[in-house]
Amino acid sequence: MAERDSQLPVLRVTLVQYVLLACFLVLGYGFWRLQILSYDEYATEADHNRIRTEPIPAPRGRIFDREGRVIVDNYPSFNAYLVRDQTRTLDSDLAPIAQGLHLDLDDLRDRIAHFGDAPTYQLILIKDDITPQDLEFIEAHRDQFPELETLTVSRRLYPKSGFAAHLLGYVGEAGPREIQQLHLRPGSIVGKAGLEQFYNSTLTGQDGERRVMVDSRGRNVGELDATPPRAGQSIRLTIDNDLQIAAEAALGDRPGAIVALDPRTGEVLAMVSRPTFDPNQFTLRISPEQFKALNDDPEHPFLNKVIQAQLAPGSVFKLVMAATGLEAGIAQVQHTFCPGGTTFYGRYYKCWISARHQQHGMVDIHKAIVQSCDVFFYTLGNVLGIERISKFAKALGLGARTGIDLPHEATGLMPSEAWKLQHEHQRWYPGETISVAIGQGATTVTPLQLAHTVAGIVMGGQFYRPHVLLSVAAGEAEAGAPPADAAAFRQPTVLVQPANVGIITDAMRGVVGPEGTAASAHLDNLDFGGKTGTAQTISNQGLAELGKRHEFVDNAWFVGVYPLRNPQLVVCALYEHGAEGYFAGRLAAQVVEAYAMKHPDSNVPVKAHPNAASVARSTIGSPLARPVVDHPGSGQ
């Protein structure tokens, strides 16, 4: 029976065998294609599957004051991210994720849509500085939401209450333009304002990378290797915390600005602008509503008034007039009788003293500065003419940026004939020169410019570029490179004769003396002086039409110098709508006091003015309690 014929049709069985062989060969080809022909491609994909590159954000450099005291620090915190390619149910996951992390679902959707073009393995920041509860939520839902990821980052810690906020600026998440320009990873932190912005590249470190093995649920199953981050460089500022504190306290909640600088080097020792804001709000992602509220605030809390407010300088400008006049050889010999006003080109110009039904009488340059006589400077301005005034004022630094190392400095404006022709297509009227002579008219300055210009004058024409960076420290080390030589900041010299400097500084001493316009700013036994300014914010005519309102109240200016011989400190105080220059004088005096207390050897004994001490003592107690005297004329 062994040789019995098959029970099956032989041909068809053979067919079955060949068909099976063909099928197996096709399968074999399938393996050949994947494992031999496309091996590299699939090997790469397998690596990409299991290896995820996570950034290790580098800590930003810290910011210290000139004595190495920390102003801006970092602290560690957690961020929550979303990785889209770790899930296939992203859409349905979003609602519970938003709920669990206390996020607005629509915001979350918008945020993910915003990254629509980015690779799906990219981390999308969905919440920063998460709470322990948030962290717990993420850890507890690892299986359910494998797309959630957390990373430790170091976060900025700014001083409280908006201390030096405008100077320091703040950091925030890089916008699309910054990402493109600076070649950043989405979600990177960059400086958005102030020093954080200006020195962003110094403060920013080099992010590290960590390659981790993950499983299909995105769970970390081991680290492969890591490139450690390189911390950003710390910077040391020229700011003196003690002086900054004094300036912050002096200005209080008043709208305005204070800037203190060292005329010998251009180092800025204090910088305050009001109103202020809390930069810590910005290290967390600020909501669009919050940002809009701050941005639309009529008081402009983001504006650094020290470098961005462009206002009429008022009578402080008389120092520039005095310098111009003295260098022209005119002011020393000018003697003008002030009857409370005078007429030029058919128009009557009042002296501020007329509002008190008084007159200055015979006035020389010293008295003109001490008592801020308008008639004297009208006359001087008329003699000098706008071109000479404008040229010298520009040489003294007005109408141009000082070049401080902060972003968005304003230029101010020093008018001239050419300027008027170009911008208003009109010729210059001589009467306008009269207004310019007392710091009104088209002239605008920033507080920093005014301080810079006065510093140059009292230094005999030697200017230094104002700056806030003292030195860059290597890494996190507090001790940095030695500060740059002051010579590096030297600007072109405009000669102001020592004799003329003496006339001006003597007069500035008089301003805080018993006869001066800021007698209340007098500081006992300190060689301190300055110049007041009361600048109109609106023309007399406009005031008559619109009525008296707070926003039209005059701005109070004061630029103080200490000590008047061999000056070390120039303080410019702006008190907006402060009405009277001497109010600002008292603010500046507080900063000077703090400086003198800290540097007792800075004071040069003053030749006592006969009556100075007694008058000063009677007024110094309540400097700001004096009634506001309304005189809408030019400044005192």
Place this chain on the structure above:
Amino acid sequence: MRGHWRDFDWLLLALVLAVCALGIAEIASATAATKFAGVYMKQIYFLMAGLLLLFGLSRVDYKLWLESSPWMYFASIAALTAVLLVGKTIFHSRRWIPIAGTHLQVSEFVKLVLILAVARYFAENRSGELGVGDIAKVGAMIGVPMALVLLEPDLGTALTYLPIVGMGLLLGGLRWRHFFLILMIGALVLPVGWHFLHGYQKHRVQTFLNPQSDPRGSGYQLRQSKIAVGSGGLWGKGASHGTQTRGAFLPVPQTDFIFAAFSEEHGFLGAMLTLALYFVILMRLVHDAQLAPDRGGAMIIMGVVAVLAFHVLVNVGMVVGLMPVTGIPLPLMSSGGSSMLFMFAALGLVMNIRMARFVN
């Protein structure tokens, strides 16, 4: 007692055990770091139970099974209906009924019954040529259980009934013009129907085909499977070094995608060796069928060949992306008791037929 142990197909058993051993080793490797760790022990127990079944069935005259196949057929229909009514729902589909503490898939055993029923039909039909009536009868015979399994729903398993009837018709004397007509109708209907579906509908159909395998979608599975296979390269990543498998990127690596896991770790050479084993097993079965003492026995063995070949081709084809994702396991390798017991029961029948060849 019929037949002699020397007529037992020891070579076939050795080949089958070799494949099973590879399977168990791969199950152990793929599940070592998962909650399924240790499941390979279960597979070993099933293998032992399968061997008992094989030896036991090899002592039972296959003609008894053929004779009782109508009864078994109706019992199968009843059992499938019972599954639909009371079966335990696992992964949204009802196909298990609890027996003795484990879950057995009734539809697996229906395969065996259908092999017997089809073999019996063609064993009795000795007219040589099949008429349209025969095609319709065999079609109905297979259509009823297919419909019941489809209702579970489990299209994958239902499809595995088709090669049984196909093989039966082919060897039972189907006319070539009928053969080509059926082939053409099938070839036309399937892809045309498929391409009329939209993407999401295809996705739904795929999900419908295989709802239990992975909630993350069939496209993802297929992609990860291809990455696993492709990244294995010529030599493979080495036993228990498959990153796709260990990292759980490859879905269910111990069941439907075991061959992807195996190919990742053992490479092109390992995959070819294993495929060759399967091919030799199939050829050995065909050889045994040709030696069968009667038409019934030969048809039974060819039915087993049809089922085994279909499973291997569809499963391995899926793993390399040549076939859509269906929930069809790889016989002898995939983890799972029902499939293992079915294969060994079928092989027991084959052994009995082979040992009966010299006995009248």
